Amino acid sequence: MHLILLGAPGAGKGTQGALLTERYGIVRLSTGDLLRDAVREGTALGRDAKRYMDAGELVPDEVIVGLVRDVMARVDTGVVFDGFPRTRAQAEGLTSLLEDLGRPLDAVVVVEVGDEELVRRIAGRRICPECGATYNVHDQPTRVPGVCDVCGAEPRSRPDDAEETVRRRLSVYREQTAPLIDYYRASPTAVHVIDGARPVDEVAAELAGLLDPIRA
Ligand code: AP5
Numbered sequence: 001m002h003l004i005l006l007g008a009p010g011a012g013k014g015t016q017g018a019l020l021t022e023r024y025g026i027v028r029l030s031t032g033d034l035l036r037d038a039v040r041e042g043t044a045l046g047r048d049a050k051r052y053m054d055a056g057e058l059v060p061d062e063v064i065v066g067l068v069r070d071v072m073a074r075v076d077t078g079v080v081f082d083g084f085p086r087t088r089a090q091a092e093g094l095t096s097l098l099e100d101l102g103r104p105l106d107a108v109v110v111v112e113v114g115d116e117e118l119v120r121r122i123a124g125r126r127i128c129p130e131c132g133a134t135y136n137v138h139d140q141p142t143r144v145p146g147v148c149d150v151c152g153a154e155p156r157s158r159p160d161d162a163e164e165t166v167r168r169r170l171s172v173y174r175e176q177t178a179p180l181i182d183y184y185r186a187s188p189t190a191v192h193v194i195d196g197a198r199p200v201d202e203v204a205a206e207l208a209g210l211l212d213p214i215r216a
Contacts, residue, residue, distance in 0.1 A: 001026060001078035001215055002103055004085070004094075006180060007111035009169045010118040010125070011196050012203060014134060016111065017082040019204050024215055026078035029071055031064055031086075033132070053160050056168030058086055058176065065093035072097060086177045091184070106214050108184040109207065111196035115170065122166050126155035140200070 001024060005013040017028040035053060038046030045063065052059045068084060085091040098105055113121075124138040130153035135142050143149050160169065184191045194206050 001106050001211070002081075002098065003079075003107040003109060003211070003214075004081045004105070004184075005083075005109055005111060006177070006184075007196060008113065008115075008118055008173045008177075009166065010122040011111040011113045012121075012200065013082045013111060015200055016196075016203060016207060017080045019200075020080045020207065020211070023208065024078060024211070026080055027075050028080050028082055029068065029075070029084065030082040031059075031067065031084040032082070034067055034071070035059060054165070056160060056165040056172060058172060061087055061089040061093065064090055065097070068094070069097055072101060085180060086173075088180065088183060091180050095187075105189045107211065108181075108189055108191045109210065110181055110191065110193045111203070112193060113196040117197050118170065119163075119166060122161050123163075125158065125161055127158055128153050128155045 003020075005017055007013050014028075014030060014032075017030065020026065021028045035046070035049045039050045039053070040046070045067075049059045049063070058064075064084065064086075068081075072079070081094070085094050094105075120138065121136060124136045126135045126137060126142075127133070128135075128148040128151060131148060131151040133148055133150045133155070134140075135148075135155050142155060146154050148155055160166075181191065181193075192210050194203065194210075196203050
C-alpha cells in the first residue's frame with residue numbers, strides 16, 4: 001500500500017503516519033525527518049537545507065525528489081508519504097518515480113485542522129533530540145515532566161516551531177501544497193478528506209476505516 005498524508009504543519013501527519021506503520025507494517029517516509037537527520041549529521045545537504053527550514057521555506061524540489069528516489073530504491077514494502085509531495089513538481093516527480101518502480105498510489109488522505117488548533121499544537125510540541133519521540137505539553141505530555149518516556153532525554157521545541165516561522169510555514173502550505181488536493185482529485189487516485197481536529201485515536205480509527213479495505 002502506498003499513500004500520501006497531506007496536511008498543514010501540525011495537522012498530525014507524523015503522529016498518524018507512525019500509527020499507520022505499526023498497523024500495516026509499512027514504512028513512513030517523512031522528508032522533514034530525513035532533512036532533520038541530515039542537519040543533525042552536518043552533511044552538505046543538511047547545511048544547505050537548514051537555511052530553508054529555519055526560514056519556513058521549502059527545500060528545492062530537485063533535492064527533495066532525489067532524496068525520495070534514493071530512499072525508495074531501498075524500500076520494498078508499502079510507504080506512507082508524510083510531508084511529501086509539497087509542490088506540483090514534487091507530485092509529478094512522485095508519479096513518475098512510482099511508475100518507474102511499478103507501484104500504484106492507493107490513496108491521498110487530506111488531514112484538515114483549523115489554524116488556531118494548528119498553532120496551539122505546534123506551540124505545545126516537544127521532540128526528543130535523542131530518539132525522535134514526539135510529545136505535546138497540552139495533550140500528550142511525557143509521564144515525567146521534561147523526561148522522554150522512551151530514552152530519558154529532555155524533549156525540546158523544534159527550531160522551526162517559533163511563532164514567526166510557523167506563520168510562514170502555514171502560508172507556504174496554503175500557496176504551494178494545498179493546491180495538490182485538486183491535482184490529485186484530477187488523478188485516478190482516491191482523495192479522502194478527514195477531520196484531523198479530533199483526538200489522535202479518533203483520527204486513527206477513521207483512517208483505519210478508510211485504509212483497511214484498501215489493504216485487504
Ligand atoms: P515537516 O517536518 O514535514 O513539517 P510539517 O509538514 O510542517 O509538519 P509538522 O511536522 O510540523 O506537523 P505534523 O503534521 O507531522 O504534525 P505532528 O504529528 O508532529 O517539514 C519541516 C520543514 O522541512 C519544512 O518547513 C521544509 O522547510 C522542509 N521540508 C520537509 N519536507 C519538504 C518537502 N517535501 N519539500 C520541501 N521542503 C520540505 O503533530 C504536531 C503536534 O500536535 C505534536 O505535538 C503532536 O503530539 C500533536 N498532535 C498530533 N495529532 C494530534 C491530535 N489529533 N490532537 C491533539 N494533538 C495532536
